[in-house]
Amino acid sequence: MSKIKVIACMGDSHTWGEGVGAEYGFKPAVTGGDLRMIPWGYPSYVNLLRNAVNLYTGSAAREYCGEELKSLCQSAADDFGIVTGKLSISEKYSLLRIFFVKDTDDTKALVKIGTHEACVTIPKIAPNELTNSSVICKTFLCENEETNLEIVTQSEQVIIHRIELYSGEYAVVNAGVGSCNIKRYIDFFFDSYIKSLDPFAVIFEGCTINDWLLTEPVSSYGNKLSAAFEKLGSLTDKILVHTPFPIAGDTVLGEGKEDYREYIEKLKAAAEHFGVPVCDTYGIMNDLLSAAPSEKRMKLLYHDNWHPNGTGHYIYAYNIFKYLRKFI
Secondary structure, eight states, X not given: OOOOEEEEEEESHHHHTTTSSGGGSOSSOOOTTOOSOOOTTSOOHHHHHHHHHXXXXXXXXXXXXXXXXXXXXXXXXXXXXXXXXXXXXEEEEEEEEEEEEOOSSOEEEEEEETTEEEEEEEOOOOXXXXXXXXXXXXXXXXXXXXXXXXXXXSSSOEEEEEEEEEESSEEEEEEEXXXXXXXXXXXXXXXXXXGGGOOSEEEEOTTHHHHHHTTOOHHHHHHHHHHHHHHHHTTOSOEEEEOOOOOSSOSSOSTTOOOHHHHHHHHHHHHHHTTOOEEOHHHHHHHHHHHSOGGGHHHHHEEETTEEOHHHHHHHHHHHHHHHTTTO
């Protein structure tokens, strides 16, 4: 069987899934830049895209998190399962992602995938490091479809936040990290979240809002976008950009700062320069908002000023999928 074709979704808190209610279910509570991914039952646009692609192609995906994950472990704390011996799963998969959690000391686990074994070291939590940023994602791509997984501790215990398994021809993978501008994403997450997937295609949300919030000059944002497109182009020629939705409230963060809409235009221009198609979800949602009475616009699309609600996520997914179908 050929290697699974991974569609990686790269972006910030929109891609991660903020705005559909999942952010209220974490224990400990979710914080900005959280590296714990949301469960798949929430209607974020990446989750909706995964469902659509799986239905369209006959692919499948399975997650173990929360109570179901903890039931496989010897003990648990908050949202985490604690393995003190062995965790076993019997499922079909060609792609595996395990989200390990740092402990007070370095921990080690032996990951057994069929007849293959890989030793994973999880470094200890750093001083002042928060639980939300102490999660490490390890990705395993299989040349053939496997049916068994074992995680065996090689230290006193190993803590796990979630396990994701994908099978079939395609896998839609959430690689969104909240509170991330372009530079932070490229410096800290690109290799482990995107490159490790050897992606067939990448859907790129641009991290636009965070560069705007950090008042990164539009020209500098454009340069960093170019660097991002070059890195993506070294992995795949199937790249799709979608623009983030129109924010509510002021689009200029103080005197002398640049307008949010200029960042949107810079993202579109950079994509055009690299020959990358653009799904202009900003424009689509802006047209919908313009047609609605002003007093109803917040309820129509907004979770808060900077994040879409479930309707906004659905509009993302519906329109992105029309472009994505050209890749599959």
